[in-house]
Amino acid sequence: MVDRSGTDRSAAPRRGASTRRSVLLGAATALGGGLVGARPGRAAESPSITEEQRTLRPNTRYETPAYVLEAPKPGKTAVVLGGVHGSERAGIDAAHRVREWTFDRGTLIVVPEANAPAVRDETYVGPDGDLNQQFPPAGRPTTPIAEAIWTLVDEADPAAVVDLHSSMGIWDSPRGPDGFGQAIFPSAAGEAREIASRTARSLTDARVRPAAHATDDYEFTLGNTLAGAHPRLIHKVSVDLERAGYLVEVTRHGTDLDTRTAWAESLVAELLENHEFDVTLPEARAREE
Numbered sequence: 001m002v003d004r005s006g007t008d009r010s011a012a013p014r015r016g017a018s019t020r021r022s023v024l025l026g027a028a029t030a031l032g033g034g035l036v037g038a039r040p041g042r043a044a045e046s047p048s049i050t051e052e053q054r055t056l057r058p059n060t061r062y063e064t065p066a067y068v069l070e071a072p073k074p075g076k077t078a079v080v081l082g083g084v085h086g087s088e089r090a091g092i093d094a095a096h097r098v099r100e101w102t103f104d105r106g107t108l109i110v111v112p113e114a115n116a117p118a119v120r121d122e123t124y125v126g127p128d129g130d131l132n133q134q135f136p137p138a139g140r141p142t143t144p145i146a147e148a149i150w151t152l153v154d155e156a157d158p159a160a161v162v163d164l165h166s167s168m169g170i171w172d173s174p175r176g177p178d179g180f181g182q183a184i185f186p187s188a189a190g191e192a193r194e195i196a197s198r199t200a201r202s203l204t205d206a207r208v209r210p211a212a213h214a215t216d217d218y219e220f221t222l223g224n225t226l227a228g229a230h231p232r233l234i235h236k237v238s239v240d241l242e243r244a245g246y247l248v249e250v251t252r253h254g255t256d257l258d259t260r261t262a263w264a265e266s267l268v269a270e271l272l273e274n275h276e277f278d279v280t281l282p283e284a285r286a287r288e289e
Contacts (some may be wrong), residue, residue: 086118
């Protein structure tokens with residue numbers, strides 16, 4: 001990854017919330033998928049949250065659901081993806097947990113199992129190779145599933161995109177094998193880098209340091225800025241949309257799945273709170289009850 005922390009782009013003009021919603025619900029043909037009728041979502045212990053299910057690449061081995069969670073009040077849109085690499089279970093489970101959130105305004109689009117064949121086989125890549133190498137900036141995605149995912153993201157006009165991953169190692173640490181874990185890699189757009197840095201510090205203080213096994217090696221850090229050097233999803237978000245994007249990595253080194261999943265979910269929540277999403281996680285609701 002190339003660090004271009006000095007690069008900055010201002011956000012492009014945004015569509016209105018009603019226009020964005022009509023695009024989301026009307027783009028089934030472009031996605032190669034249909035819209036399943038509106039129904040109360042898993043998020044809707046609060047009945048005000050509705051969930052609508054889209055299908056990407058229906059009737060193919062890549063068929064996978066995308067969930068559109070709608071709060072009662074209009075607001076910004078964010079996209080959360082897990083399973084781009086099918087063996088990275090924490091991101092998949094964390095994305096499924098996002099469907100259980102409640103929030104007062106805006107729209108969350110969640111694709112928990114983006115690379116469905118790889119998720120089923122628990123493999124890093126799918127039949128068409130590494131999905132996170134199929135999004136060339138300023139170019140057309142190179143596989144049908146990458147194109148379907150990109151169409152969904154593009155039509156959503158998101159304020160932020162979060163792509164969840166895990167790694168064998170820890171970014172910029174001598175502990176364990178080389179890797180990218182415990183880091184947030186932001187796009188070059190707007191305040192993404194500042195938000196990622198702030199989130200890394202906050203999650204370290206709230207989730208890592210209080211843990212019994214905590215050492216400084218497990219602190220979350222700020223990774224390189226993703227500004228278009230590689231054909232990864234967040235690079236394309238940075239260049240094509242000029243919006244905030246975050247490639248989030250937790251480490252598998254010395255951690256269990258529950259810990260990694262909780263870290264990943266908390267990172268998504270913290271990042272999106274910086275984009276005007278006031279989310280309540282299920283564990284917080286349980287404490288309140």
